[in-house]
Amino acid sequence: xxxAHRRASxxxxxxxxxxxxxxxxxxxxxxxAFPENNLGRCIYVNRFSKxxxxxxxxxxxxxxxxxxxxxxxxxxxxxxxxxCEYDSIxxxxxxxxxxxxVIRVVNPGDDPSDCRSTERGCELxxxxxxxxxxxxxxxxxxxxxxxxxxxxxxxxxxxxPLEGEPAGASEGGKVxxxxxxxxxxxPGRRFQDYASCDMVLTQRPYFPVPSAPxxxxxxxxxxxxxxxxxxxxxxxxxxxxxxxxxxxxxxxxPMGAAVWDTEAAGNWINxxxxxxxxxxxxxxxxxxxxxxxxxxxxxxxxxxxxxxxTDPDRLMEFFRKxxxxxxxxxxxxADANPTPEIFHQQDIYEPGACAExxxxxxxxxxxxxxxxxxxxxxxxxxxxxxxxxxxxxxxxGTLWRIDVPPDQSALRSGQVRYGQVPDNTSQRFPASGxxxxxxxxxxxxxxxxxxxxxxxxxxxxxxx
Numbered sequence: 001x002x003x004a005h006r007r008a009s010x011x012x013x014x015x016x017x018x019x020x021x022x023x024x025x026x027x028x029x030x031x032x033a034f035p036e037n038n039l040g041r042c043i044y045v046n047r048f049s050k051x052x053x054x055x056x057x058x059x060x061x062x063x064x065x066x067x068x069x070x071x072x073x074x075x076x077x078x079x080x081x082x083x084c085e086y087d088s089i090x091x092x093x094x095x096x097x098x099x100x101x102v103i104r105v106v107n108p109g110d111d112p113s114d115c116r117s118t119e120r121g122c123e124l125x126x127x128x129x130x131x132x133x134x135x136x137x138x139x140x141x142x143x144x145x146x147x148x149x150x151x152x153x154x155x156x157x158x159x160x161p162l163e164g165e166p167a168g169a170s171e172g173g174k175v176x177x178x179x180x181x182x183x184x185x186x187p188g189r190r191f192q193d194y195a196s197c198d199m200v201l202t203q204r205p206y207f208p209v210p211s212a213p214x215x216x217x218x219x220x221x222x223x224x225x226x227x228x229x230x231x232x233x234x235x236x237x238x239x240x241x242x243x244x245x246x247x248x249x250x251x252x253x254p255m256g257a258a259v260w261d262t263e264a265a266g267n268w269i270n271x272x273x274x275x276x277x278x279x280x281x282x283x284x285x286x287x288x289x290x291x292x293x294x295x296x297x298x299x300x301x302x303x304x305x306x307x308x309x310t311d312p313d314r315l316m317e318f319f320r321k322x323x324x325x326x327x328x329x330x331x332x333x334a335d336a337n338p339t340p341e342i343f344h345q346q347d348i349y350e351p352g353a354c355a356e357x358x359x360x361x362x363x364x365x366x367x368x369x370x371x372x373x374x375x376x377x378x379x380x381x382x383x384x385x386x387x388x389x390x391x392x393x394x395x396x397g398t399l400w401r402i403d404v405p406p407d408q409s410a411l412r413s414g415q416v417r418y419g420q421v422p423d424n425t426s427q428r429f430p431a432s433g434x435x436x437x438x439x440x441x442x443x444x445x446x447x448x449x450x451x452x453x454x455x456x457x458x459x460x461x462x463x464x
Contacts, residue, residue: 034058034102040080042054051108055076055084055105055106089109090111090135091133093122112136116372150451154180154199154389154390157177159174159177162189169298180199181203183308184241185242190241201254206254208253211259231318235318239307257271260272279339281323282316284339285336289340291308305319346453355459357369359446359459360418360446367413368446368448373450374410380444381442383395383445384397388453399429402426404425440463440464442463
């Protein structure tokens with residue numbers, strides 16, 4: 001149930017994948033050199049930060065066609081021979097594609113409070129190295145509060161049914177729905193009537209993206225095939241009951257639908273690309289996006305299919321036939337990594353030893369690097385990396401976890417002592433009681449996140 005999709009030149013992959021490369025975090029191997037020769041520049045507005053950026057195509061291996069294609073992916077126009085020139089910049093993100101094919105992304109600005117999020121976008125999501133300017137060179141950046149929108153944890157909302165609708169299945173005839181991207185309301189109802197899309201929009205990146213190109217020939221299946229029309233109506237009902245609509249229904253979204261649109265004219269299934277069809281039908285493994293059990297999600301299952309459904313086999317069959325209709329098959333996607341790629345890379349990440357000063361000290365003080373955090377884990381060595389809520393964010397082996405609520409200030413390194421819960425946080429694990437004491441000489445895993453799916457310190461330390 002991704003918010004926006006792209007894959008190379010096809011318009012369907014999770015929004016994060018447009019940025020995803022090897023996850024560098026903040027583990028630099030020294031500031032990289034980049035070629036002096038520059039083919040041209042591309043100015044555009046980053047669809048995630050909503051800030052202007054400028055890309056330079058450095059190195060002899062760039063061709064005009066390749067640079068123009070990359071620029072068009074960002075809805076810009078290549079200006080051959082031009083450099084990115086601004087009165088003030090936050091810095092530049094160096095994205096390497098080879099020693100003679102480098103992208104230098106320049107970030108204009110003069111506000112130090114933008115430095116942390118700009119660095120994070122470059123190094124965590126972009127897989128690059130951020131070279132800060134004098135604006136971002138101060139030693140007190142950790143004192144600056146990051147005012148970007150943060151993940152809103154899900155809330156179970158129980159509402160009276162709309163006038164004319166039957167009583168809900170919960171106590172007192174209420175309709176209860178999680179305000180979460182992987183959640184659904186009761187079948188036959190609309191998600192936006194029973195839960196908050198405003199909360200959902202904080203839980204995945206959202207931006208409007210044009211739909212896949214329409215089919216070359218008119219699609220007459222709705223008129224010519226009653227069985228198909230009936231199945232399409234069922235799939236539409238399934239989609240409208242789920243939080244997918246928050247990003248994929250044009251009248252609900254803030255700025256238009258992200259690729260596929262349940263309100264598109266004609267057959268809205270045509271707004272999917274083949275990749276999106278494979279994702280929705282479960283022919284790509286999207287389990288890393290997280291899911292509720294059907295028993296806690298009004299009967300909707302998202303363990304197998306990308307789109308939640310009350311009948312996985314029926315949904316898979318609908319999308320299998322759609323792939324075949326377009327000249328593809330599920331087998332065409334059999335070798336793909338679990339999607340989205342950035343979550344896959346986080347899932348398989350293997351932590352190394354902590355740098356000096358990172359981890360838990362003898363007096364219990366917890367320290368990390370990379371900025372302020374909203375989620376802190378101490379886990380047993382060898383534990384699975386924390387993933388996405390609601391079912392992957394508390395892995396076996398967690399010894400202690402604290403969360404900072406969205407309306408509270410993030411934590412600075414050194415402000416926390418192991419097992420002691422600061423006033424502006426909540427202890428997620430253990431659910432009650434105290435954390436198990438750390439054993440001297442034993443190795444543990446610290447996992448600190450600026451926000452959900454935004455780790456900044458992931459390393460192994462030895463308890464003193």
